[in-house]
Amino acid sequence: MSIAEKTPATPPAQTPATPQAAARPTVPRKAPSGRTLLSFVLPPLVVLVIAVALWQALISLFGVPKFLVPAPLDVLAEIGPAIGTLVEPTLVTMGEAYGGFLLAAVVGFAVAFVMARWNVAERGLYPYMVLLQTIPIIAVAPILVVWLGPGPTTNTVVAAMIAVFPVTANTLTGLKSTDRNLVQLFAMAGASKRYEMSVLRIPYALPYVLTGLRIAAGSSVIGAIVGEFVAGIGGGQGGLGYVITSTAQQLLMPRLFLAVIAASCVSLLLFGLVRLVEVLALRRWHESAMSSDD
Amino acid sequence: MSIAEKTPATPPAQTPATPQAAARPTVPRKAPSGRTLLSFVLPPLVVLVIAVALWQALISLFGVPKFLVPAPLDVLAEIGPAIGTLVEPTLVTMGEAYGGFLLAAVVGFAVAFVMARWNVAERGLYPYMVLLQTIPIIAVAPILVVWLGPGPTTNTVVAAMIAVFPVTANTLTGLKSTDRNLVQLFAMAGASKRYEMSVLRIPYALPYVLTGLRIAAGSSVIGAIVGEFVAGIGGGQGGLGYVITSTAQQLLMPRLFLAVIAASCVSLLLFGLVRLVEVLALRRWHESAMSSDD
Amino acid sequence: MTTAVQADLVRFAGVTKTYSNGFTALAPIDLTIGPGKVVSIVGPSGCGKTTLLRMAGGLSSPTTGELSIGSTQNSYVFQDPTLMAWRNVLANTELVSRIRKVPRAETRRRAVEALRLVGLENVQKSLPRELSGGMRMRVSLARALASEPDLMLMDEPFAALDEFTRDRMADELIRLWRERRFGVLFITHSIREAVKIAHEVVVMASGPGRIVEIVESPSPPGTDPDAARDTDALDETVKYIGARLAAA
Amino acid sequence: MTTAVQADLVRFAGVTKTYSNGFTALAPIDLTIGPGKVVSIVGPSGCGKTTLLRMAGGLSSPTTGELSIGSTQNSYVFQDPTLMAWRNVLANTELVSRIRKVPRAETRRRAVEALRLVGLENVQKSLPRELSGGMRMRVSLARALASEPDLMLMDEPFAALDEFTRDRMADELIRLWRERRFGVLFITHSIREAVKIAHEVVVMASGPGRIVEIVESPSPPGTDPDAARDTDALDETVKYIGARLAAA
Amino acid sequence: APASAGAEPVSVVLGWYPTAESGGFYAAEEQGLFAQQGLDVDIQPGGPQVSQTQVVASGRADFGLSDATTVANAKATGIPIVAVAALFQENPVGVMVHADSGAQDWKDLAGRTWYVQTGQLGQEWVKRSQGIDFTTAAYNGSIATFVHDDAAVQQGWPTNEAYTAQKEGVQTRFLSYASAGYNPYNDVIFTTEDFLRDNPEKVRSFLDATMRGWSAYMSDTALAEKVNATLQQENPQLDAAANWFAWDAQRQFLTAGDGATALGAMTPARWSTLVDQMTQLGALEPGLDPASLFDTSALPTVPAPTTLPPAP
Ligand SMILES: Nc1ncnc2c1ncn2[C@@H]1O[C@H](COP(=O)(O)OP(=O)(O)OP(=O)(O)O)[C@@H](O)[C@H]1O
Ligand SMILES: Nc1ncnc2c1ncn2[C@@H]1O[C@H](COP(=O)(O)OP(=O)(O)OP(=O)(O)O)[C@@H](O)[C@H]1O
Numbered sequence A, B: 001m002s003i004a005e006k007t008p009a010t011p012p013a014q015t016p017a018t019p020q021a022a023a024r025p026t027v028p029r030k031a032p033s034g035r036t037l038l039s040f041v042l043p044p045l046v047v048l049v050i051a052v053a054l055w056q057a058l059i060s061l062f063g064v065p066k067f068l069v070p071a072p073l074d075v076l077a078e079i080g081p082a083i084g085t086l087v088e089p090t091l092v093t094m095g096e097a098y099g100g101f102l103l104a105a106v107v108g109f110a111v112a113f114v115m116a117r118w119n120v121a122e123r124g125l126y127p128y129m130v131l132l133q134t135i136p137i138i139a140v141a142p143i144l145v146v147w148l149g150p151g152p153t154t155n156t157v158v159a160a161m162i163a164v165f166p167v168t169a170n171t172l173t174g175l176k177s178t179d180r181n182l183v184q185l186f187a188m189a190g191a192s193k194r195y196e197m198s199v200l201r202i203p204y205a206l207p208y209v210l211t212g213l214r215i216a217a218g219s220s221v222i223g224a225i226v227g228e229f230v231a232g233i234g235g236g237q238g239g240l241g242y243v244i245t246s247t248a249q250q251l252l253m254p255r256l257f258l259a260v261i262a263a264s265c266v267s268l269l270l271f272g273l274v275r276l277v278e279v280l281a282l283r284r285w286h287e288s289a290m291s292s293d294d
Numbered sequence C, D: 001m002t003t004a005v006q007a008d009l010v011r012f013a014g015v016t017k018t019y020s021n022g023f024t025a026l027a028p029i030d031l032t033i034g035p036g037k038v039v040s041i042v043g044p045s046g047c048g049k050t051t052l053l054r055m056a057g058g059l060s061s062p063t064t065g066e067l068s069i070g071s072t073q074n075s076y077v078f079q080d081p082t083l084m085a086w087r088n089v090l091a092n093t094e095l096v097s098r099i100r101k102v103p104r105a106e107t108r109r110r111a112v113e114a115l116r117l118v119g120l121e122n123v124q125k126s127l128p129r130e131l132s133g134g135m136r137m138r139v140s141l142a143r144a145l146a147s148e149p150d151l152m153l154m155d156e157p158f159a160a161l162d163e164f165t166r167d168r169m170a171d172e173l174i175r176l177w178r179e180r181r182f183g184v185l186f187i188t189h190s191i192r193e194a195v196k197i198a199h200e201v202v203v204m205a206s207g208p209g210r211i212v213e214i215v216e217s218p219s220p221p222g223t224d225p226d227a228a229r230d231t232d233a234l235d236e237t238v239k240y241i242g243a244r245l246a247a248a
Numbered sequence E: 001a002p003a004s005a006g007a008e009p010v011s012v013v014l015g016w017y018p019t020a021e022s023g024g025f026y027a028a029e030e031q032g033l034f035a036q037q038g039l040d041v042d043i044q045p046g047g048p049q050v051s052q053t054q055v056v057a058s059g060r061a062d063f064g065l066s067d068a069t070t071v072a073n074a075k076a077t078g079i080p081i082v083a084v085a086a087l088f089q090e091n092p093v094g095v096m097v098h099a100d101s102g103a104q105d106w107k108d109l110a111g112r113t114w115y116v117q118t119g120q121l122g123q124e125w126v127k128r129s130q131g132i133d134f135t136t137a138a139y140n141g142s143i144a145t146f147v148h149d150d151a152a153v154q155q156g157w158p159t160n161e162a163y164t165a166q167k168e169g170v171q172t173r174f175l176s177y178a179s180a181g182y183n184p185y186n187d188v189i190f191t192t193e194d195f196l197r198d199n200p201e202k203v204r205s206f207l208d209a210t211m212r213g214w215s216a217y218m219s220d221t222a223l224a225e226k227v228n229a230t231l232q233q234e235n236p237q238l239d240a241a242a243n244w245f246a247w248d249a250q251r252q253f254l255t256a257g258d259g260a261t262a263l264g265a266m267t268p269a270r271w272s273t274l275v276d277q278m279t280q281l282g283a284l285e286p287g288l289d290p291a292s293l294f295d296t297s298a299l300p301t302v303p304a305p306t307t308l309p310p311a312p
């Protein structure tokens, strides 16, 4: 049986694949999958340990002065004395950040909605959303303080201002990426724009919205802290922003670092909540959140 | 011909549709489409005019004091005297912001790439990216100043720090949303992970990346200004952050507003460039950038 | 009571379509779908069938020519399933009735009935990604059937189905048509199916996309409900259309 | 020179598949694809054909049972076109050869040849969204043909094509097979096509997905190159398989 | 605040978080001096970015604390506020250098990097009056860079930045702007013109209680201990030792010059000088009337304490 051979680059089909090498008997039953809790907790912990070790090593090796970067052990040792003064500020910042986050989520979503709904609104408003994002808080802080008074309300608004654009930008991209045939199907069935939005475009945009919220989770915390710089409330009511300013001024670095760590925890918690919603809402249908086998 | 009628809710198919009402003769030739330059320039201009008119009206009606919000006309009148002193700071801030933007784009992309490529990296690193986003600049400013000195280099880094997370978050979502069948096709053909990334996942993620860059465009400008607040140098080299702080201190509100407007222009320009890339890169294949008819 | 003269559902008069990349997908098309008429379209891949169907459904506008659409309630079965990934089978099927504010109970009844017709009554709660390709296409079909339109536009609705299911679906379609007499514009690659199902078969050719002939079916759906319709005439028409297609 | 005993390309031994939602798509499957064998699969929509094909291609792993894959270079034609939306037709077709680092000129030659086979030599520069559904599917087909695999896995590759194109594609596939003798596992809804093309036809049924019979084709592709293959035996086998399917 | 029935509410926004530099207000509160005057005083802390002039001008607070240049700037911009008392008679603000950096005098600071608050005039004055040049960089509230960089010039108060540097083991030399001839009152108490016109008695009683509070805070260590404990409570991150240091160090500035006979005193000469200097520096348009910037009509005469005991 003579067969025309014209496949030089790839091994011709006739070449026997050595069964030992190529045969790939698969595991009869799925091994416990990688989705265990440990596989989620371990990597960040490992990174943490490595980072802390590196941090200590760099300080020891290069003699980084303690007034610039405190040693991990100093920070650890500060926990005891500082914890009492950090709980209240952390709670205050948390309240402002989460409030700002919610506000940013609602407003950011609403603005994106309006822009997706009316093309003119998009063209008219988008530049000003970018602009809003660029306005330095210091320029509007006095206005806010005068209107809303110093304190949590102002800080919540500042947090929202900083966090709103990522939500808008991502939501808008999502709303506009919706499958065109589905959109036409809705139109043909006589769906109102409102119905099309709520039943089709919004669910479709959900993965995008959630990415925006991830970003907003961190932004709102930094926004709350920036607000606290501005609002000028001392003491526990001043939140972590107050603690950071005050400790920075006094070069109380271990305590400053603790305050920063507290701020990070506030944002990680919020971030974790967003992730949870993401996993719950998307895992059944969206690529980015689905398990790998099917 | 007797026909079983069992369609109560919708008008039965036999009902003649009145031709006058329902016939929809379409335009023989496409009218010049909505994509003219005017339709892009007009809406924001209209919004601008309305906003400025509202601004003036509110000030006149409620007697908003000028030390809080200057009247549009005052700002306009300030252009002449101020313009000479604003050009250099604007260019300085622009340099820092755009440098920071590029840095954030490159680093943010690279980090997302690594996280998409190695699952462990994502789990290990993502929390710290969130954390990085939450660190108040004031807490790291002294460290940066000691390392890099006060001025543009530090401010560029600050801009990048603030702008990096949106790029990472969006790119990662994009890289992970890639059509699973295409991924499997690449794997089956024996594509290296590197090849799969560059030829498949990255192009697929492009719309997401670009949304991230949109956000980063504004963030990097605000980052540069924040850098100038805390780690800048004085005088013209101090950028818009310097102008904003010193005019705020002197309560020169019209000039402060001009500086803010200059900052907005810096970010709008960058934003426009991102949009341009977006339109050029996506319009031929991605829903969010395609024209509506076909 | 005088019977009103029913308006045509769709009328193409010299309609052409050139896409924005400059490609002319359709040379002038003249075609009329009368009320309650079943018209099928056959033609080689890429000849412009989908383009024509989209225009009939108002999803795309002609480049030149006159297109009048007289139907008020269209259903469209896309060439791809086009389902909402986050909604289950039942919700996807109920979509159109929900949009049209049909009462809840009636909506449910129609959807369940349509799913039964396409043989998917057991997967009402499944999400699209949990279905096979053919099942997804059948959900899309059920969605159209449940919507009780006066014009049904179908783009190769049975292509992903096995021969038996396919024949059953075609029979169901005809049975429904007998009940409701909606208009149908139906793209298929099976010439036999095209002839069996329709009053008229539109035979298309490409280069540029055009109608080469409109063939009357020897066994239109209204005529002889339960008689065997696989007559010699049908065979002959199938052969004739095959030859027309091969020649073009 | 002694001929090496060629390893089987794929061997299923008691393989089952239960999806993560608990649905058992395949009851124990036993099936072997020998080297150079053309095996087609027919069965009702949703019976597990795609599930089986994906496992044969290593795209999905069995829940229980033994699956050995002996082939080294697989090509897979998905039930949907699965193209890169941002790459033109030519680039999509060249994909696999590019990945495998076939020299540029050879890559191009194979892609152009494959596009010619599927009748798309004129749209090399078009993007997928500018193509009709059937054209997209043909690009997917061309991509597989251009990759010169030792096992070709095809999931209803011709479903979106008109009858003539479909027959021509099937003939081209057989012609290529004669040249290269790769293994083929081929899902189709056309029983006649299944029988004409293959050495063996796997007849499946659902509830749960299983193989009810493996039927030898009376006209396997290797035997009689140019003789008319539409024999009575073929008709009979088609009828037999039809009956088997109807009974299951 | 133990608000007695019928007490009139009054609010004051501080220049910074509660520290020794605002101890007098808390002392007046502690001793019930405000209540005696029929006032219920709400003390609002300031912060790094709080704009006291805007807060007061818009009616969010009745009194504010800021330095004298801010009042001049505000007035020039048309904000109707007026200074009613000055706390620090001699402006403590200046710059510090590492003691071992070889710098003795202003001239030696030429060419170095000065970490100063953006928009302040002290550095501008030194530049002009000493004829030297240097680059400035933003002071962001942390002196870490200064501690690290032996050549750096750091703006600050001898009451706190100097203390922090010393705590970090850096011996510093402090050069006050006052010694270079730039000596605006720092932390003046101001209110709106309307408020002063409509409530002269309220202003007087507020200032009376405030000044007596300051006097007691400086001289009565037992009271100071109580007040500092309150400050600590209001401002928990405040370092107690640092606060005592500031308590001690600031008194010479509060009681300097006219302050000896009348705490809070202001003179037309000092305000004229400031207006002249600001005009020279281009921070003011020529023509601002110095007399419009302050009003001592409601300032009672409360002398500085005669003895200033050491910190306990
Ligand atoms: N990811 C999944 N999760 C759960 N169930 C699934 C999944 N994919 C497929 N199924 C189910 O498995 C069965 C077999 O699906 P498969 O796609 O293999 O069918 P098929 O024979 O290819 O059908 P068709 O001819 O319609 O393509 C179907 O009943 C389907 O509902
Ligand atoms: N959006 C588009 N832009 C440019 N050209 C297009 C577009 N859509 C379709 N075409 C071209 O128009 C022609 C007709 O396409 P159409 O989808 O109508 O074909 P079809 O008859 O439905 O084919 P099939 O049977 O393969 O689905 C094709 O040649 C295709 O390349």
Ligand SMILES: Cc1ncc(C[n+]2csc(CCO)c2C)c(N)n1
Pocket: E015, E016, E021, E022, E048, E117, E139, E140, E141, E156, E157, E160, E187
């Ligand atoms: C009475 C008094 N007012 C202000 C400050 C704070 N301070 C000193 S330097 C500086 C600039 C950095 O933000 C600031 C705000 C203080 N310590 N004491």
Ligand SMILES: [Mg+2]
Pocket: C049, C050, C051, C079, C155, D132, D133, D134
């Ligand atoms: Mg089509």
Ligand SMILES: [Mg+2]
Pocket: C132, C133, C134, D049, D050, D051, D079, D155
């Ligand atoms: Mg399938």
